[in-house]
Amino acid sequence: TQLLEQSPQFLSIQEGENLTVYCNSSSVFSSLQWYRQEPGEGPVLLVTVVTGGEVKKLKRLTFQFGDARKDSSLHITAAQPGDTGLYLCAGLLVYNQGGKLIFGQGTELSVKP
Amino acid sequence: NAGVMQNPRHLVRRRGQEARLRCSPMKGHSHVYWYRQLPEEGLKFMVYLQKENIIDESGMPKERFSAEFPKEGPSILRIQQVVRGDSAAYFCASSPPLALYNEQFFGPGTRLTVL
Numbered sequence: 001t002q003l004l005e006q007s008p009q010f011l012s013i014q015e016g017e018n019l020t021v022y023c024n025s026s027s028v029f030s031s032l033q034w035y036r037q038e039p040g041e042g043p044v045l046l047v048t049v050v051t052g053g054e055v056k057k058l059k060r061l062t063f064q065f066g067d068a069r070k071d072s073s074l075h076i077t078a079a080q081p082g083d084t085g086l087y088l089c090a091g092l093l094v095y096n097q098g099g100k101l102i103f104g105q106g107t108e109l110s111v112k113p
Numbered sequence: 114n115a116g117v118m119q120n121p122r123h124l125v126r127r128r129g130q131e132a133r134l135r136c137s138p139m140k141g142h143s144h145v146y147w148y149r150q151l152p153e154e155g156l157k158f159m160v161y162l163q164k165e166n167i168i169d170e171s172g173m174p175k176e177r178f179s180a181e182f183p184k185e186g187p188s189i190l191r192i193q194q195v196v197r198g199d200s201a202a203y204f205c206a207s208s209p210p211l212a213l214y215n216e217q218f219f220g221p222g223t224r225l226t227v228l
Contacts (some may be wrong), residue, residue: 011198033216035219040222042219045217048214048216086138092217096168099215101156101206
């Protein structure tokens with residue numbers, strides 16, 4: 001059974017602080033996708049990391065894929081209240097030209113002004 | 114280009130009734146996935162479909178649940194004789210064929226409440 005352990009589950013910080021969310025697994029994934037979900041809405045894809053050791057930046061968000069493609073991290077610099085939301089990592093298992101996503105439990109981030 | 118469409122957004126059913134959830138994938142996408150998000154739990158894979166084929170239904174309960182993706186029309190997730198434990202948010206995602214990274218794009222979900 002493939003599992004993704006995401007930590008921390010809850011994070012409450014002040015505006016301007018930095019934070020890191022971790023996603024760890026004992027399984028190797030074809031790729032890892034990070035999503036953000038607002039209450040009452042579906043997950044919105046932020047980024048996909050594919051290559052071991054890959055680093056991608058999206059404004060103040062930095063995503064890293066571990067060398068062995070088993071773990072990933074999301075780092076937010078100078079967090080803002082607009083970053084508040086549920087962040088989800090998901091590992092992709094590819095087959096039949098598609099595949100299924102294995103999701104972590106999510107990190108509920110609250111950024112206070 | 115419209116995103117993944119799901120309807121209804123909210124559905125209320127009494128125990129024993131049937132629930133039908135619809136999903137129209139993004140234009141050009143031929144792969145559809147259904148996920149369930151229970152309260153206080155993460156998103157769990159249910160089923161993976163391509164046009165007229167069920168590829169993987171390993172995450173779907175063996176009884177009362179079925180899914181289809183016909184040649185024409187939306188994908189349907191059907192829950193017969195609903196029970197209170199079926200109350201959850203059901204999300205559909207789609208991806209294009211032969212996608213480089215098989216990225217999945219999600220719809221807004223259907224929130225099912227069983228009374």
